Amino acid sequence: MNKSLMTEKIIAAKESKGFTWETIASEVGVAPVYLASVCLGMNSIVPEKASVLAAFLGLEDDVTKALSEFPPKIWDQTVATDPLIYRFYEIAGVYGESVRQVVQEEFGDGIMSAIDFKLDIEREEDPKGDRVKIILNGKFLPYKAW
Known part of the structure; x- marks a missing residue:
């Protein structure tokens, strides 16, 4: 199957x-x-x-x-049009470089792992309308020099 x-x-x-x-x-x-x-x-x-x-x-x-069974981890490479999924593209486009710079100032030259990784979603009650809280938690992987 x-x-x-x-x-x-x-x-x-x-x-x-x-x-x-x-x-x-x-x-x-x-x-x-x-x-x-x-x-x-x-x-x-x-x-x-x-x-x-x-x-x-x-x-x-x-x-x-x-x-x-191990998945191929291949997905459609076009920008998603579903509004919720599209917002992640928007977030990466608007804040991606800023996040990269702040992470590198804090941790050094490297990346956040998507393999040693957790993602949680929480509801945060707010009088102006409940908020979606998404927590990305990945191990820092420094780039190596050789």
């Missing part, structure tokens, strides 16, 4: 059961954003957790196997 078909089956099961990513992640024992990424085919998960996930959603063994 390919990752696209796996994702279709997972989304159909999730919707038919009325589960949220939070509910499924709690059952599997991983973070909701990571779980969604696994289910959308951009990450893999260890076989034991894949089995728990598939069983919880009532899916067959081929889904379990596909969940554990």
Whole structure:
């Protein structure tokens, strides 16, 4: 089974059961954003957790196997038009260079890992309208000289 078909089956099961990513992640024992990424085919998960996930959603063994397979991590390279996803392009365009300079002043010449990485989403109540709080937490990887 390919990752696209796996994702279709997972989304159909999730919707038919009325589960949220939070509910499924709690059952599997991983973070909701990571779980969604696994289910959308951009990450893999260890076989034991894949089995728990598939069983919880009532899916067959081929889904379990596909969940554990390494993904190619290739996505459409055009700028997304979905307004929420597009905002990340906008944020990177407007603030990316500033973030890079501040990170390099604090840590030195290097990058933030997207491999040794966590991403959390929180609701922050605000009288003017609730806010979305996105926390990117990646290991600093200095560039090496040789």
